[in-house]
Amino acid sequence: MTATTHPIVSRDRWIADRKALLAQEKELTQAQDRLAEARRALPWVRLHTDYVFDTVDGPRALSDLFQGRRQLLVQHFMFGPGWEQGCKSCSFMADHLDGMALHLAHRDIALLVVSRAPLADLQRFRARMGWQFPWASSNGNDFNRDFHVSFAPEDRQDGEVYYNFHLTPFPQTEAPGISIFYKDDAGDVFHTYSTFGRGVEVMMGTYGLVDLTPKGRDEAGLSYTMEWVRHHDRYEDTPAGAACCGGAKA
Template structure:
């Protein structure tokens, strides 16, 4: 048995082939990748063509600058992107998976702003709770509290006991089981020249992976996301200040889930 065969059978469990055979198979995959890109572009066009809903309710948020309406969160831009961040009143810290999402905003924010998009995170935790956790994580993006507002409930990312029907809640556009009182999501809004605000799009469940750039990179690697099967696949994720100091991969023990991994 030669060394290549040994490597294949004991480590990668993949076939090892000559370069010309690899290139032929790579080109076959490339055709599928191009088709996926075209499909993604088509879905994006259809997303932009969705009708809008005029926001008539006066949502007010607690911010470090005082009370602000939804319209005032735009900060002079026409488009607003909201991360529905799972962080409820009385929680010690925000959801690790939502924190994983938020970790990706630092590099994106300046580019979003130069394309007429303001980014803000919204949670039902109180503003002092948010500010304490935000300082711990070192984040600079705007993060406001919807505590005392219907905002989270109206966008189906927070659930009261009475919202549960036979153990299910209205999440991701249907009644589904969800283990927590808070859920992740992303919503988009537009403000016209008259100051009217419109809801244009929301995505939930695995749709929030759009913020998880690390996943896009992991999907290119030989091991992929390297996650176990099950309802909650992200139990490996830690708050970025809670990983072991030495970056050596170790399978994560199972932890209580806080975000849905359903599509």
């Protein structure tokens, strides 16, 4: 897209077109409000397994990871055992967490990132990326498989796995997602919501700003491959040793 190929109009014409677009934006905002209300009205599922994770504080059950809050937002981060590093797209998501954590905490929401890789590998990568959020390893439990973000060979049926609430081809052993949990006064934990596929874009605040610009995401067709995204310390013009959010450096 260039100024020679894109329509150039008067300010009055631009205002008229912008008002027409504004009407569509308002419709979308109202539809999103209705959708959020319907999401909150979903029934909950009581968890009968208090999954135990490996954390920097030792083994901790899911019910112990709410950090004194009632609501827990879990990012299912693609980082499997034996991987050299975490998924670049999941890293793009995670780059947004530290800036949101304080604000979410004041809405009674704790953050937790969960992956199947051993804790030592998670901590090594976390230090490289400069992140501060808590990251737990589910390597010793069935959490990832139960929430359909990790797939064993026996989970495949004719090359498909159950992901995003339906059977679909998925070539990798790990998948991205977000799950929400609630803990009541009795200490019982409930699964209230999960989103997968493009639903995880809710964590990618950068995309919301990119979508406002003329070039947009610059991603071809409907593939949304995120080919332009890199680990934030791997962009070609990133200064050596740079890290996100003022944390540890590589």
